[in-house]
Amino acid sequence: MQSQETPTLKAEARNLNFFYGQMQALKKINMPVYDKKVTALIGPSGCGKSTYLRSFNRMHDLYPGNRYEGEIRNTNLLAADVDPIEVRMRVGMVFQKPNPFPKSIFENVAYGLRVRGENNRRVLDDKVERALRDAAIWEEVKDRLPEQAPNLSGGQQQRLCIARALATDPELLLFDEPTSALDPIATAAIEELIHDLKKRVTILIVTHNMQQAARVSDYTAYMFLGEMIEFGKTDEIFIKPKDKRTEDYITGRMG
Amino acid sequence: MSENVHLSSQFDEDLGRLRSNVLQMGGLVETQVMAAIEAYKTGDMTRVKNIIEAEHTVNDLEKAIDDDCAHLIARRQPAASDLRLVFGIIKIVTDLERIGDEAKKIAKGVRRICEAGQLPSDYGAGVRHIAEAALGMVRESLDAFARLDSAMAEAVIRADVDVDTEFKSIVRQLVTHMMEDQRTITTSIDILSIARAVERIGDHAKNIAEHVVFIVDGRDIRHQGKDKKANEESRA
Numbered sequence: 001m002q003s004q005e006t007p008t009l010k011a012e013a014r015n016l017n018f019f020y021g022q023m024q025a026l027k028k029i030n031m032p033v034y035d036k037k038v039t040a041l042i043g044p045s046g047c048g049k050s051t052y053l054r055s056f057n058r059m060h061d062l063y064p065g066n067r068y069e070g071e072i073r074n075t076n077l078l079a080a081d082v083d084p085i086e087v088r089m090r091v092g093m094v095f096q097k098p099n100p101f102p103k104s105i106f107e108n109v110a111y112g113l114r115v116r117g118e119n120n121r122r123v124l125d126d127k128v129e130r131a132l133r134d135a136a137i138w139e140e141v142k143d144r145l146p147e148q149a150p151n152l153s154g155g156q157q158q159r160l161c162i163a164r165a166l167a168t169d170p171e172l173l174l175f176d177e178p179t180s181a182l183d184p185i186a187t188a189a190i191e192e193l194i195h196d197l198k199k200r201v202t203i204l205i206v207t208h209n210m211q212q213a214a215r216v217s218d219y220t221a222y223m224f225l226g227e228m229i230e231f232g233k234t235d236e237i238f239i240k241p242k243d244k245r246t247e248d249y250i251t252g253r254m255g
Numbered sequence: 256m257s258e259n260v261h262l263s264s265q266f267d268e269d270l271g272r273l274r275s276n277v278l279q280m281g282g283l284v285e286t287q288v289m290a291a292i293e294a295y296k297t298g299d300m301t302r303v304k305n306i307i308e309a310e311h312t313v314n315d316l317e318k319a320i321d322d323d324c325a326h327l328i329a330r331r332q333p334a335a336s337d338l339r340l341v342f343g344i345i346k347i348v349t350d351l352e353r354i355g356d357e358a359k360k361i362a363k364g365v366r367r368i369c370e371a372g373q374l375p376s377d378y379g380a381g382v383r384h385i386a387e388a389a390l391g392m393v394r395e396s397l398d399a400f401a402r403l404d405s406a407m408a409e410a411v412i413r414a415d416v417d418v419d420t421e422f423k424s425i426v427r428q429l430v431t432h433m434m435e436d437q438r439t440i441t442t443s444i445d446i447l448s449i450a451r452a453v454e455r456i457g458d459h460a461k462n463i464a465e466h467v468v469f470i471v472d473g474r475d476i477r478h479q480g481k482d483k484k485a486n487e488e489s490r491a
């Protein structure tokens with residue numbers, strides 16, 4: 001059943017333009033991000049999903065030549081005003097290929113905390129355990145915390161990366177095609193995890209798997225050539241989209 | 256509904272075949288209703304037999320279409336208009352199958368009356384009239400499905416009110432008839448069951464039209480009239 005409550009706004013893109021040098025990759029994007037909901041970004045390759053996602057953690061600021069217009073408002077950390085380093089702490093990101101550091105399982109999760117100056121062993125132990133539990137991987141790794149993280153399976157590595165992102169208590173989690181390198185079982189585990197995590201955090205997920213978007217998200221945004229074509233409740237997008245371009249994309253038709 | 260083709264031509268073929276199977280089943284059921292009306296008019300027992308025998312074909316088609324829908328869902332995970340089409344078809348075939356059942360009830364009623372040495376057409380011209388109206392609804396609901404025309408479907412939905420009203424007046428007439436002449440009771444009861452079957456055919460045609468509106472516009476308009484009526488009644 002569809003719930004009727006109006007969700008609270010966590011962040012919002014307003015007339016967001018983005019340029020890689022001369023190339024405009026995002027065009028006047030307007031979109032709300034609702035608190036403790038999962039929003040899926042779908043659209044053909046190269047339409048700007050990753051670019052848009054990265055605008056939320058100011059990752060583009062790291063490279064010269066990149067330029068924004070408009071803004072992303074975040075109700076807690078007005079992204080435009082806040083130090084990008086602080087933003088990146090409060091916005092976790094998980095990529096397509098699991099990318100654990102070549103360190104122990106423990107140190108991977110403790111990393112963000114150490115960067116923040118946390119060195120108390122008890123606090124670290126406690127927070128690492130909590131993050132690993134929240135990422136649904138604790139039972140699998142609790143007896144092998146000193147082992148090298150890259151020895152874990154792909155699915156485990158991805159959940160470890162999620163634990164690493166969770167350790168610093170983010171408000172927003174960004175997933176960029178988090179399961180495209182995983183088998184169906186590992187994929188199901190991540191999807192289940194996303195479902196649990198949204199009780200606490202707001203999630204944006206890029207996926208090129210339409211069924212995955214339909215399974216995990218509350219809201220879906222369809223992007224095409226740098227534009228936001230349609231944003232709506234996932235149920236509505238997958239049953240009765242408003243825009244013909246959305247319809248053609250999700251039904252697998254040629255536009 | 257998008258007129259563009261799918262990237263997968265196999266998917267287009269599957270959907271196309273599904274639609275034409277529904278229309279084939281619809282044509283068969285429509286023929287059954289037509290034959291039932293003819294049998295009512297003429298007391299023709301061959302038609303009665305044909306109607307009863309066609310039931311197996313209708314049932315088989317229903318099962319085959321349901322099965323195709325299940326396969327299509329499993330293999331293609333249809334979305335948006337494709338999803339609404341498959342979902343609507345599953346419901347449409349259920350209503351079509353029920354229409355076939357009602358046609359069979361009419362045929363059996365005709366047989367009982369004829370076996371009692373009577374002719375059904377001597378009883379109610381009214382039944383013949385709503386039967387034609389119900390048949391028209393079946394035809395038009397199927398046309399609306401074939402053309403994916405929601406305006407046409409909505410006309411079918413409106414037409415159902417007339418069939419319902421006329422059915423009620425037939426019931427009143429028959430009841431009066433039975434009270435006046437006790438000897439007509441057995442046949443009148445058969446006529447009544449025929450009229451009831453006709454009225455149900457109209458209801459199923461209306462359901463089909465509602466499914467067409469959902470397929471085309473994504474609107475679920477079922478029970479709207481009823482809910483409104485219930486509200487009005489509770490307010491009165």
Ligand SMILES: Nc1ncnc2c1ncn2[C@@H]1O[C@H](COP(=O)(O)OP(=O)(O)O)[C@@H](O)[C@H]1O
Nearest residue numbers: 020023025043044045046047048049050051052
């Ligand atoms: N670092 C970059 N420099 C220049 N152009 C880029 C860069 N990253 C992506 N692009 C271009 O921006 C557009 C959007 O890319 P991207 O956001 O990766 O799309 P998606 O994630 O939807 O596949 C593409 O045309 C891509 O080639």
Ligand SMILES: [Mg+2]
Nearest residue numbers: 049050051206
């Ligand atoms: Mg990408």
